[in-house]
Amino acid sequence: MxxxxxxxxxxxxxxxxxxxxxxxxxxxxxxxxxxxxxxxxxxxxxxxxxxxxxxxxxxxxxxxxxxxxxxxxxxxxxxxxxxxxxxxxxxxxxxxxxxxxxxxxxxxxxxxxxxxxxxxxxxxxxxxxxxxxxxxxxxxxxxxxxxxxxxxxxxxxxxxxxxxxxxxxxSMERYDVSLDKRILQDEAMVSRRQAKTLLVVDDSAFIRKLIETTLRTAGYNVLAAQDGAEAYDILMEFEQTAKSEHQPISELVSLLISDVEMPRMDGMHLVKRLRERDAYADLPILMFSSIMSEENRRKALAIGANDTITKPEIGRLVELADKFIFGH
Known part of the structure; x- marks a missing residue:
């Protein structure tokens, strides 16, 4: 071979x-x-x-x-x-x-x-x-x-x-968002981020922790799931809650950041299933993977991801979250 x-x-x-x-x-x-x-x-x-x-x-x-x-x-x-x-x-x-x-x-x-x-x-x-x-x-x-x-x-x-x-x-461990001059970190922006909840899905506890730390340091609330199946269950609960309380899904979750390779349900399948549901038709989704080649990026965008990031580029996470949540 x-x-x-x-x-x-x-x-x-x-x-x-x-x-x-x-x-x-x-x-x-x-x-x-x-x-x-x-x-x-x-x-x-x-x-x-x-x-x-x-x-x-x-x-x-x-x-x-x-x-x-x-x-x-x-x-x-x-x-x-x-x-x-x-x-x-x-x-x-x-x-x-x-x-x-x-x-x-x-x-x-x-x-x-x-x-x-x-x-x-x-x-x-x-x-x-x-x-x-x-x-x-x-x-x-x-x-x-x-x-x-x-x-x-x-x-x-x-x-x-x-x-x-x-x-x-x-290693991505070297990145410290608080030292990144490209990221707006004044009191007003951090306060705006604190009102938003992001769901991070990754089967590596090591990488999940790095992503969570980066996003929380910038101000975001972060929920985490260890695979696509767990994330899907969480999002279905959100959908029921939003329905019963007559509020938009965005009040409960503002952005999904998902790995591709995961047990039980991979990231591509998760995105595909979410985009089939009206409640999640417009949820911003970023795919964050170590295997994000141009071909894989094309496939991710084709099934409904808003953007993709290759794993060393953890410094782009907050920038893209701000873009898709706040429009800048």
Whole structure:
């Protein structure tokens, strides 16, 4: 499995079908008694550019301990991350049999060293479960979803969180809206924002917290949901409340900010279902995703999103929220 075609990567976003394709890969944990325990993981095909044999690498000074080095692929320098090292899983060190998953997301290329890659599965997001609250409450958790297969569980990892830990200079954590001179932050504007409620939907607790902090610092009230299904339930309750109290939906929620890849119901499917309802025909919707290519942006706009943001651009969130809520 070398290069992945654009058509295959586009399957994820076939305009709200609520389906995705994942690549399953393995890490072979070496147990103290000499036995191996195979752990199964997954990554969305939309994040993957190709899968290669382990390349020659060059050590990079002062790199994160999980970075093996950098390698050259098609005139691009790419860091190689030892995924097992980052996950603190002891594995065998025979590089001959290992593979590298080359990814592109958040406008960055990275290589992830894994023990083996098995196959691609096309599944419905309805069959992808959120990890338990117990797992998510741990700061270190990096599992955003779990896929139940017949004889095993496949853990979908939070690759954005892993890269943010390895390369903090590129992380959205560095953004501080209170220092952003482009954002109006006088008392009157903050007061106007305080009267508005935004719903943020993202399956990564790490990214959800960053978005919430940015919006709240600017003054907005923020509600959060961990996947499209939870967001849909919240919005249906709002619709009932608005109906019974004879008030517009905008009194309860002024803007939706949604990720694309999420368990149970993805962002595209959420938008598609909301736009089919009169109550949500005019709700401003921003899609905030690490895989927002031009093609995916076009599809998001076609099903009813007002605008899209690629995840490193967290600095555009308040600016766009102001635009769609207040018209400036």
């Amino acid at each position: 070398s290069s992945l075609s654009q058509e295959k990567q586009a399957i994820l976003l076939e305009s709200g079908t609520n389906e995705l394709e994942i690549i399953e890969f393995q890490l072979r944990k070496q147990m103290p008694d000499g036995q191996e325990k195979i752990a199964h993981y997954g990554i969305n095909v939309a994040k993957v550019r190709e899968i290669i044999k382990v390349p020659e690498t060059t050590e990079y000074p002062n790199a994160h301990p999980s970075v093996v080095g950098i390698f050259n692929l098609r005139d691009r320098l790419i860091p190689l991350v030892d995924l097992a090292h980052w996950l603190k899983i002891p594995v065998h060190d025979d590089l001959q049999s290992k593979r590298v998953i080359v990814t592109e997301f958040n406008k960055m290329f990275n290589g992830f060293l894994v023990d083996s890659v098995s196959r691609i599965y096309r599944i419905s997001w309805e069959n992808v479960e959120s990890p338990s609250q117990f797992l998510e409450s741990r700061e270190s958790d990096c599992v955003v979803a779990v896929v139940r297969m017949e004889n095993r569980l496949i853990m979908i990892l939070d690759f954005e969180k892993i890269i943010a830990d390895i390369n903090p200079e590129q």
